[in-house]
Amino acid sequence: MSQQRSNDSYRMENHLSRWLSLLAAAGGAVFVAGLFFSPHRVWGGYLISMQLVTSLALSGMVFLALLYLARAQWAAPLQGVPEAMARCLPLGFAMGILLLFGLSNLYEWAHPAAVEHDPLLQHKSSFLNATGFSVRLILAFLLWMILGNRLLRFSKERGSQSWPFEGRVLRSSAVFMLVFTVTYSVTSFDWLMSLEPHWFSTIFALYQLAGMGVAGLAVAILLALHLERAGPLKGVLRSEHLHDLGKLLFCMSLFWAYLWYCQYMLIWYVDIPEETAYFVKRQEGAWWLVVRCTLILKWLVPFIVLMPRWSCRKRSVLSRVSVVVLAGHLLDLYSQVGPSVSGGVAIGLWEVGPVVGALAAFAWLCLRHLGQVSHASLDDPRLAHSLHYHTP
Amino acid sequence: MSSRFHYAKFESEQDFLQAARSCRSHNLKVVEAYSPYPVHEIGEILGISRSKLPFVTLAGGTFGLGLAMFFQYWTSAVDWPINVGGKPFDSLPAFMPVAFEMLVLCAGLGTVAALFWRSRLYPGKNRKVPHPRISDDRFLLMVEVQDASLPPGFVEGLWQQHHAVEAWTRAGEVQ
Structure with missing residues (x-):
């Protein structure tokens, strides 16, 4: 067994590393160029990519915390994947700090002139102001990184007898989850919901949370499959693991669609102008097409394709569905951000550039981190179960 | 042609699964397997196709x-x-x-x-339970053997090998 597992560390191939850094640099260049040519649209794209990167990193952290809290053994060899994703959080933090310089390009409440003639915005200005936004953003990131780092440190203790389900591991996970749920709700109000400062939706935070879960699982699946192809998980990643990951993706996507419908249905049914304004904007012209495509890519495709048992266990199917779902998540973010930064649907260089760049930077960082942890290490007491369990 | 039913009771899931595996490898016909909770592997071992x-x-x-x-x-x-x-x-x-x-x-x-x-369950159905503890903490295998197709004591030996805590036989048709 030890001979078999001699290559259990991962190394990013040079050409992959070069391509990813090139894409990230190109994305950065597009962003800088956009600041001069089309600041509103490029900041919109930037907000999408910042939300995306932060959510992916956080979903890794949440995945890890949930594995600990559920005393999960099945995912022991895969644990490096959410850990590597979680270690990318500083990238989100850096992007968040930069976002603070673009508030006036994105948010109506950041314009004193607009607030002056708007009683509702005046009323909300004790919460929606640049200082408060910055403090909440920095505080949230610091909390996530401090509490998350405690979780990430535990994996170094793999192999010690008492690990992994000691009280302090469970406590740290629980504390992280509680703090995360509250802070993530607040940041989702700040970053996305306040794009439409007159509008509100009480289910919004949960909706973002579900979307985060969908995107995070899709990326985790792709990374696990990449690790299998590249070596460290070869012969370790079993169909059972894929089946479980696929089922999780399936149910998160269903949960997301459920929340989308809950939000839409209640607003549609009650029909109060201050609430419907949000969806009226998104039902006009091509936006409705974007929303429909989101629903098809993020819910209908995984719902139908991942329903049979065999498709969850098939690598080609699962990886393709993950890519589709990820595209759906991007469209979902775009359908939330786009209508308030540009009049019509405009998916061009200014939107695609920052997103591709941020995704490439995330992938580069994540793959680098994947190379620094050992996968399926033999001293992990949970490995045996993970290699033998059955999924009905 | 008449046949006999051999029953064996096991204390642990492992013994139960191992015994089922060896029954299969000796081409014995396992008629029923009882367990107090769902054991996923047993279906695979007994070659039962996936449920529709x-x-x-x-x-x-x-x-x-x-x-x-x-x-x-x-x-x-x-x-x-x-x-x-x-x-x-x-x-x-x-x-x-x-x-x-x-x-x-x-x-x-x-x-x-x-x-x-x-599974032909209906209200008032009178199901014969081969042993009261199969819904509690014991596992049971039931094997059908055609008379004189195996050397005497073969099945008993197999049970013993897998730590059956109790074994008995019964002649005749399936209930």
Whole structure:
């Protein structure tokens, strides 16, 4: 067994590393160029990519915390994947700090002139102001990184007898989850919901949370499959693991669609102008097409394709569905951000550039981190179960 | 041709599974396997093909969805149109909650009904339990052996090898 597992560390191939850094640099260049040519649209794209990167990193952290809290053994060899994703959080933090310089390009409440003639915005200005936004953003990131780092440190203790389900591991996970749920709700109000400062939706935070879960699982699946192809998980990643990951993706996507419908249905049914304004904007012209495509890519495709048992266990199917779902998540973010930064649907260089760049930077960082942890290490007491369990 | 039923009772899941495996490898016909909780591997070991029950669930769900959609459309848009808050008569978003609930209901009831029908369970059925503790903490294998097809004591030896805590035989037909 030890001979078999001699290559259990991962190394990013040079050409992959070069391509990813090139894409990230190109994305950065597009962003800088956009600041001069089309600041509103490029900041919109930037907000999408910042939300995306932060959510992916956080979903890794949440995945890890949930594995600990559920005393999960099945995912022991895969644990490096959410850990590597979680270690990318500083990238989100850096992007968040930069976002603070673009508030006036994105948010109506950041314009004193607009607030002056708007009683509702005046009323909300004790919460929606640049200082408060910055403090909440920095505080949230610091909390996530401090509490998350405690979780990430535990994996170094793999192999010690008492690990992994000691009280302090469970406590740290629980504390992280509680703090995360509250802070993530607040940041989702700040970053996305306040794009439409007159509008509100009480289910919004949960909706973002579900979307985060969908995107995070899709990326985790792709990374696990990449690790299998590249070596460290070869012969370790079993169909059972894929089946479980696929089922999780399936149910998160269903949960997301459920929340989308809950939000839409209640607003549609009650029909109060201050609430419907949000969806009226998104039902006009091509936006409705974007929303429909989101629903098809993020819910209908995984719902139908991942329903049979065999498709969850098939690598080609699962990886393709993950890519589709990820595209759906991007469209979902775009359908939330786009209508308030540009009049019509405009998916061009200014939107695609920052997103591709941020995704490439995330992938580069994540793959680098994947190379620094050992996968399926033999001293992990949970490995045996993970290699033998059955999924009905 | 007459046959005998050999029963063996096991204390642990491991012994039970191992014994089932060796029965299969010796081409013994395992008629029934009892366990107090679901053991996923046993189906694979005994070569039982995957259950078709999910298709019944799917069919039930589709039926419920279609029925609820049709009925709501028919009542609120065809048979007795009522203007509710100025919304169109055939408002899909309004039909969804009921359609979803009907989907779940029909899928669930259909699955349970199919399970009962397939395993011939009905109210008042008198099921003979080969040993009272199979619903508590013991595992049981039941093997059918044609008379004189095996050397005497062969099955008993196999039971012993796998730490059966009790073994007995019975002649005749399956209950």
